[in-house]
Structures are given as structure tokens and as C-alpha cells.
Amino acid sequence: MRNPQLNKNGELQHLLSLDGLPLSILGAILDIAAPFTEVAEREVKKLPLLRGKSVFNLFFENSTRTRTTFEIAAKRLSADVINLNVSTSSTKKGETLLDTIDNLCAMQADMFVVRHESSGAPYLIADHLHATGRNHIHVINAGDGRHAHPTQGLLDMYTIRHFKKEFHNLIVVVVGDVLHSRVARSQLAALTTLGVPEVRVVGPRTLLPTDVERLGVRVCHDMNEGLRDADVVMMLRLQNERMNGALLPSPQEYFKVWGLTPEKLALAKPDAIVMHPGPMNRGVEIDSTVADGGQAVILPQVTFGIAVRMAVMSMLAGN
Amino acid sequence: MPIELPNAESLLARLVDQIRPNVSERTALVGIHTGGAWLAERLHRLLGIKAALGTIDVSFYRDDFGSRGLHPRPQRSDIPFDVESADIIIVDDVLYTGRTTRAALNELFDYGRPGRVDLAVLCDRHGRELPIGARYCAFTLPQPLPASRSLRLSRDATGTLSLRLIDA
Structure with a gap:
């Protein structure tokens, strides 16, 4: 069965859950995080890795700390960050989750950071992106229901x-x-x-x-x-x-x-x-x-x- | 035709001779991981540089990140001196396209505005793709290396440096 978190080369495509994430990738994330801690001590706290990329913070459930730290992380990587407080917007008007995603893809999204009160919502988005051939877009689960963070x-x-x-x-x-x-x-x-x-x-x-x-x-x-x-x-x-x-x-x-x-x-x-x-x-x-x-x-x-x-x-x- | 590689330890001695006349109170060294950091460590001692030794890993500044992704094991950059107005010598083992030097310059400037920046390398293998040159260079290969070959510095258990050719 396809692991929805990995691409065809076995590399991390989406981060959805730590359950089922191979030790090699888990260890690599911890190793790679270490040099990033040093950036906070510099005069210019910015790295160019995500320059020109658009990160959409999609929070269907309220959060301050998690959303803020994701925003800081993306901004320190030079990404453009768009915060959507979806609980007060289009879903209230009846738009489905995947319609919201399609619309944001049409705005050239490169990454979605998703928090949702329903377990599995980020999986649904990742599957949808895969099924529609948009494999350059990545999903990070920022907390789904009782499932994973x-x-x-x-x-x-x-x-x-x-x-x-x-x-x-x-x-x-x-x-x-x-x-x-x-x-x-x-x-x-x-x-x-x-x-x-x-x-x-x-x-x-x-x-x-x-x-x-x-x-x-x-x-x-x-x-x-x-x-x-x-x-x-x-x-x-x-x-x-x-x-x-x-x-x-x-x-x-x-x-x-x-x-x-x-x-x-x-x-x-x-x-x-x-x-x-x-x-x-x-x-x-x-x-x-x-x-x-x-x-x-x-x-x-x-x-x-x-x-x-x-x-x-x-x-x-x-x- | 096999290429004769010079002894890295003799090249290091030559590099020391080239740099020494220009060392001042403001001189600081920054070695690029991994080979450049080994060299910088030796130069720092041999030249008696006062400012603490800096090391830099350019993984986060590489221009091929979009096509090749992140280096699997980036090291922590460590600039333990005040970059503002310092005379910095970036140290690397091999000068090739110049892209690593470009990345190191960008990273360095995120710490402050140096007074001047020079580049010291053990070996120039030709093949520049950017307008970058080394002020200090111990050895230039007589002819360019083909892109399929890689020239690397290695360090054995006793700390002795040597140059190796690897078929990429």
C-alpha cells in the first residue's frame, strides 16, 4: 500500500503523522533541525530556502501558538505566508474542504499547513492532491481531531x-x-x-x-x-x-x-x-x-x- | 592521462606563506564545511589568528536546493566573532564553479557587514560559473578537470590532509 506521506523515491512528501514514519526520516528531521536553531541568534534571522514559495496556514480550528510558530518558521525561510482563519470564512458559506483547497491551488499554493477538528482531514487533502497530479504541493498536519499532531x-x-x-x-x-x-x-x-x-x-x-x-x-x-x-x-x-x-x-x-x-x-x-x-x-x-x-x-x-x-x-x- | 596531485600538507604551508603578510588584528577565518573547516583550523593555529575560528555550512544557501533538495546532514554554522568590520578570509579546499563561495558570502552577510572578505583555497580546478576568484590559492590544476570527476580533501586519523580524485 502506498504510504501517503512518502513520494515514489521514499522521501517525505507530506507530514501527516509520526505513526508509520520510518526511523530514518524521523531521525533526519531531528538532525536537520539542529542547525536551524542557530538562525535565531543571527542579526538577519532569514534563510533563502523557501524564497518565492507560498505557504498557506489553513486553520479550521483555533490555535495561536501552533499557527504563530508555523508562521515564524515559514517567514524565517523567506516564504510568503498567508493565514486563513477558515472557521470564519467560506466553509461557513457552504464550501467543501476540497473546493477550498482547489481554489488555493489556483492561487499557486506550494504548501498547506492544516489544522482541522476532524481526524484525517490532512490525509484527504494529500490524497486529493495526489489524485489530481499536484505532487509539487505539500501538506503538513498541524493537528487533526484526536488523531495526530x-x-x-x-x-x-x-x-x-x-x-x-x-x-x-x-x-x-x-x-x-x-x-x-x-x-x-x-x-x-x-x-x-x-x-x-x-x-x-x-x-x-x-x-x-x-x-x-x-x-x-x-x-x-x-x-x-x-x-x-x-x-x-x-x-x-x-x-x-x-x-x-x-x-x-x-x-x-x-x-x-x-x-x-x-x-x-x-x-x-x-x-x-x-x-x-x-x-x-x-x-x-x-x-x-x-x-x-x-x-x-x-x-x-x-x-x-x-x-x-x-x-x-x-x-x-x-x- | 593520470593527474599528478600535489601533497596537501605542502600546499597548506604555501597557503600560510601567502596569507601571513596580510594578517592583522582584524583578520578572522571562516572555514566552509567540511574540507575548508579542516584547513581553516590548521591555518588558524599556524597563523596565530586572534579572532575565534568560524565555520559555515552553506546547505541552507545553495542555489541548487530547488532541484536537489536539502543536504541530508547540514552542520551548524558558527561565527563566534563580530562580523561587523572584520577582515574575513573564507577558506575552502577546492575552488570550482564559485557557487559555494557565493552561498558562503550570502550567509556571512546575514551576520553583519564585514570590512573586507577574501577567499583562500588549497586548489583551483577551473570551471568557474560566477565572477569569483581566490586571493590566496596554493595550487592551480594545469588543465580543467572533467565534470564527472570530483576533487576532495580528506583527513586521516592523525590529522594529515590529502587530496583525492573521485569519479562522481
Whole structure:
């Protein structure tokens, strides 16, 4: 079966998901991202790689941080960036997703950065481009429903490698609302591909997918047990907006059991790092003392996110 | 007819002699990855240059990105001195089309406005496609190399440099 992410030479054509992405490509993205971090320290923070290219930020769902970092990444590569807040435009008037895409292709789009509340929407676009022979146009999934958020997963892996150097000797813990989290799915896929020997998911039964063990992870319903001797603690945001029904008693109750406090973090290794994809709910999944503490690498994650997105965009544009 | 390649270590000594009279307080070296960076490292020591040694990877500035894509393992460029008003010598192993030098110049100017920029190369193989010349050049091949052949600098475990011809 054709891997919709790869072209006929096995190179990255679209970035849709980290699940099914070969280790060689995942590793290459992390390697290529490293020199891009240095661009931020220059007087002229621009590289000519995407000069003359048009990148369309197509956000069918609201986002500030992800859209902004994609925009900065594309602009540092000298691309022209067009931001479309589609939730307030033509789709409201009844235009279908693929009609929107065809119209933007007619405006000489070179790359689409897509966020959509429906899982699989970026795949639909990639398939459509393939079927209509427009293989010079690339799609980056910036988050689709509960499915995947591959650039977030990549920047998380970059952050882990930056602080921990290797993957093969780590205990990595993902805590919280895995059920609704596309970030978690991308993280788990990447951690498995990169050969992390022990990945634990920690959270209440109502917020973990029923078959989560099939992803090759250890499941803990006890926060203390889950955090013990961890090297990396990846917190997830409690996604109230995606919850249907009574999955939790209250945010306060959640914080009491699953919130990351300094006392709980003390169970992890002394040099453990704490990550969060943002936006943070202080006092719900993470205590402010931890979020602002010396072990938190939440702001470096954001900075690395720009370099990782630059790496993905330039790899795609060159293939 | 086999081409006789000179000893890279003797060429390096010649390059040192050429550059030395022009070294000043403002002189800084920038080596182009990978061969040029090895050379620059040696020149930096032999010439006693005060400014920290710079290295540059031109992967992000190449003009064939559109057709060949991104280099699979770009290195981090590192310019640890103030480019503004510095007298910079770009160091590369082989001068061929001049496109790498063009890319290095563009990258350098994104760090600031140098006082002057010169080019030092170990070997000129002819075949320029841009108006670029080296102020310092240790050796020029008697005749142009065919495009199918590539001339590269290599470095062994002891750090000794040598030139090699490779059939591309």
C-alpha cells in the first residue's frame, strides 16, 4: 500500500503523522533541525530556502501558538505566508474542504499547513492532491481531531534529545488526558520508533484509551508509581473542550490526584525534565511551582518548535 | 592521462606563506564545511589568528536546493566573532564553479557587514560559473578537470590532509 506521506523515491512528501514514519526520516528531521536553531541568534534571522514559495496556514480550528510558530518558521525561510482563519470564512458559506483547497491551488499554493477538528482531514487533502497530479504541493498536519499532531511530537523528541542526548536508556512518562490528545498519540508513536525502552502512560481510566497497551506502553493508574525514576515527564493538557459527558469529578479533584506538584515530581529522577505542549492549565494538570521551576523545559520546547518546523518545511520543499 | 596531485600538507604551508603578510588584528577565518573547516583550523593555529575560528555550512544557501533538495546532514554554522568590520578570509579546499563561495558570502552577510572578505583555497580546478576568484590559492590544476570527476580533501586519523580524485 502506498504510504501517503512518502513520494515514489521514499522521501517525505507530506507530514501527516509520526505513526508509520520510518526511523530514518524521523531521525533526519531531528538532525536537520539542529542547525536551524542557530538562525535565531543571527542579526538577519532569514534563510533563502523557501524564497518565492507560498505557504498557506489553513486553520479550521483555533490555535495561536501552533499557527504563530508555523508562521515564524515559514517567514524565517523567506516564504510568503498567508493565514486563513477558515472557521470564519467560506466553509461557513457552504464550501467543501476540497473546493477550498482547489481554489488555493489556483492561487499557486506550494504548501498547506492544516489544522482541522476532524481526524484525517490532512490525509484527504494529500490524497486529493495526489489524485489530481499536484505532487509539487505539500501538506503538513498541524493537528487533526484526536488523531495526530506530528510537529508537536517532533519538537518534543528534539527537546528530549537536546536535554538527554540519547533515547535508548530513558524512562518517559506521559501523564493525563491521553484519550483526547493527538499530541499524546504523536509522542507515543515517536518514542516507540526512536527505541525508548520504557514508556508509561499515567492517568485515570476515563481518560486513557481502552486499548492503549497495544501501543507498546505500560499503563499506570497510580501517579506515584507512574512517576517513579522517570527521566522525562510529559504532561498533557486537560481537554475540556473535547469532553462529552462526565469523565471527571472536577478540575480540583483532578489536580489532587493527577496534577504534577513538587512532591510528586520528587519521585522522578533528580535530573528529570518536565514538558508540556501548552497551553497549560495551572492548578489543573500542573502546579505553578513545577511549571516555573528548574526542571521545566516548557519554553525551550516552544523555541525548538520553530527550528523543527523549519526543518520539516525545508525538507518537504526540497523533495 | 593520470593527474599528478600535489601533497596537501605542502600546499597548506604555501597557503600560510601567502596569507601571513596580510594578517592583522582584524583578520578572522571562516572555514566552509567540511574540507575548508579542516584547513581553516590548521591555518588558524599556524597563523596565530586572534579572532575565534568560524565555520559555515552553506546547505541552507545553495542555489541548487530547488532541484536537489536539502543536504541530508547540514552542520551548524558558527561565527563566534563580530562580523561587523572584520577582515574575513573564507577558506575552502577546492575552488570550482564559485557557487559555494557565493552561498558562503550570502550567509556571512546575514551576520553583519564585514570590512573586507577574501577567499583562500588549497586548489583551483577551473570551471568557474560566477565572477569569483581566490586571493590566496596554493595550487592551480594545469588543465580543467572533467565534470564527472570530483576533487576532495580528506583527513586521516592523525590529522594529515590529502587530496583525492573521485569519479562522481
